[in-house]
Amino acid sequence: MSAVLSLPETRGKLTADAPLAKLVWFKTGGPAQWLFEPKDIDDLQQFLRDLDPEIAVWPLGLGSNLIIRDGGIKGVVIRLGKAFGGIKADGLTLTCGAGAPGISAASMARDHAIAGMEFLRGIPGTIGGAVRMNAGAYGREMCDILESADIVLRTGELKTIPLAEMGYTYRHSALPDGAVVVSAKLRGQSGDSEIIAAEMKRIGDEREASQPLRTKTGGSTFKNPDGYKAWQLVDEAGCRGLTIGQAQVSEKHCNFLINLGGATSVDIEALGEEVRKRVRAHSGVELQWEIQRVGEIL
Template sequence: MSGGSALLDRLGDRLAGLRGRITPDAAMDKITWFRAGGTADALFQPADEDDLSAFLKSVPREVPVTVVGIGSNLLVREGGIRGFVVRLSAKGFGEAKAIGENRIEAGAATPDKRVAAVALEAGLGGFHFYHGIPGGIGGALRMNAGANGVETRERVVEVRALDREGERHVFSNAEMGYAYRHSSAPGNLIFTSAILAGEPAPREEIRAAMDAVQHHRETVQPIREKTGGSTFKNPEGTSAWKEVDAAGCRGLMIGGAQMSPMHCNFMINTGTATGYDLELLGETVRARVLENSGIRLEWEIKRIGDFKPGHEVDEFLGQML
């Protein structure tokens, strides 16, 4: 019996009445933009916030629950993911609309680009940077996503979330504890929606800013490749790509994984890369940068799941830290 079937048999009637979709032994390479990775024991896509709350209350605490977004900044290891993976449905969590004065309400599964489009329609400035981020609002809230000199924390008014017990919470901007590419909000929270604020601006100015963001992406980033976006966070005082380049890693390949020759802080799947290839390449780059400049690059890409036996990857390739 597969891990997914065993899990669902074990839970039996606990999951009765849920309206969302449960998929046992879900192939995560169908979800991630890298198009690589193992399987999850089970994937749950809740119908709405009430359905998600009922699910969390039904699943015993000892069963792992892992939340993923639209898969744009995600590396899944080949050994797969134990327990449930929760992926918010577009129908239940993917809407964005202008509300009140200068505000937008967005579900956590809403693509960032959609929020930028809604802001344009409403004549709200300050959201143009989302036009260039290939992710969803849930991930942006968790990691304080930013681009073109603007960060999510500058737009957040409040965030709605569920905890592991299915209880609802509302967090203010200050309570999210934002820092560079980081939120200190508890890791067991599942963000469901947010209220964001902008400033009135002429639509032609907003459109021009969005066009500039798009032009920049098309000019310097490998946006048509199977990529996870920026691989490493920018260290203080420098840029990750400069350190990767200085360490001689532009274009570096391991298996089917490559540091993009176009933008060397982007890791791409050239067609045959496994999760192991991608993570080994990343750690090889980290080790070479550490040796070259003494800088310890931090992953921006989220890596989840178990290593496949024999395909474990040590941080910095096991170098002394």
């Protein structure tokens, strides 16, 4: 992928033809034309303001729930580092940098006896990604705890978006393309740290027992259709253990695809489409991808 782009000056780090496979859970996919790791919010704002508006930007979190196609991503991939990973507690409110992992926010809430955020223990990505997709687990979603999110628009403008303007639906927000979530304000309820810790342990133990966490995977592959469980539809369609190339439907949890070691992103995406086809033929239900698929097909 050609790295010839006219890019603004930055205090952060810019890498041309940057490998992305190592940054995503599936460990597959092509490079970014450019990978930008901003120094701080001001650096991100200036970079986006000065960047040619025709050049696409795409934010990358921890790389869960994501297939990067084998042709890589054109334009600029933005990855938020330690400067965006802080978490502060104030009463029943957490202010979280977008780069903070969900589990870190859950732990901070536990330490300050803030209840209602235990489900973040089961969110494998960053707070920024969780805000963008209204991530959820164990009966709760980001829309249940979000007060507001700070985003940097493609123009470089820093804007605070209250919950009411997020346009949240199931695993979806109305945030504009190219906008980068940089922080979020979350609110819980007064709780007991020991009870919160016990619930977090229950969630952790349940995930470990039921999900293929120690494999190269992408998390939940398909959204749960109204009135159905995606994993059950996949199982009933006979797809448990189904393989294409080195991609496999997990035998442990049918709503997870795994890379057996040598899979390409083409293998993984093709397997997902084959599963959708078989579920449609068996039950008439149309599964929708929860995993985001981005980039160029080779």
